[in-house]
Amino acid sequence: ETGVTQSPTHLIKTRGQQVTLRCSSQSGHNTVSWYQQALGQGPQFIFQYYREEENGRGNFPPRFSGLQFPNYSSELNVNALELDDSALYLCASSLSPGFSYEQYFGPGTRLTVT
């Protein structure tokens, strides 16, 4: 059984640029959630995808967008990067939508915006 994988591991971008982060869900999982974890903070929910549709969104601006593909993998896109976007971005997959099922987290992508 393959766990949740994320790429890239680390990324450095300049303010104003755009970035795409990728996530492969655990085998058998059809739901993917994305979280932002700033330094010294707990993860904050960005959004969840199920059946290629957004299924809930946290308090993040529209420049944070996502996609889910037929194989359940997912992308997180962030446009017009700001310095405060520097964080660890975590992807979590689960068996079903919502938050009652256990979420399995990937190792994260460390994004630095300069």
Added chain:
Amino acid sequence: TQLLEQSPQFLSIQEGENLTVYCNSSSVFSSLQWYRQEPGEGPVLLVTVVTGGEVKKLKRLTFQFGDARKDSSLHITAAQPGDTGLYLCAGSGNTPLVFGKGTRLSVIA
């Protein structure tokens, strides 16, 4: 806005000592989860507690959910260096997980 406060923020203890960390909220949660996160990795779920007053044990770790389902505690007996990490609590229900800021535990051999 639902908030979870974790205390202490940092804890450094000697191997063999006991410790308790706390997770408190003014909101009621349907369930509460505890995670451990190590550097360079994502959080790993340790336990989910769903019933007020519930106590769950995982080897040397004891988790308790408050009667009113607003708070929780994690007690570690005879801590070992392998227990070192960031312990996060997260409240859940039908809404997205709300995480606390975590307690960073360091167990020194």
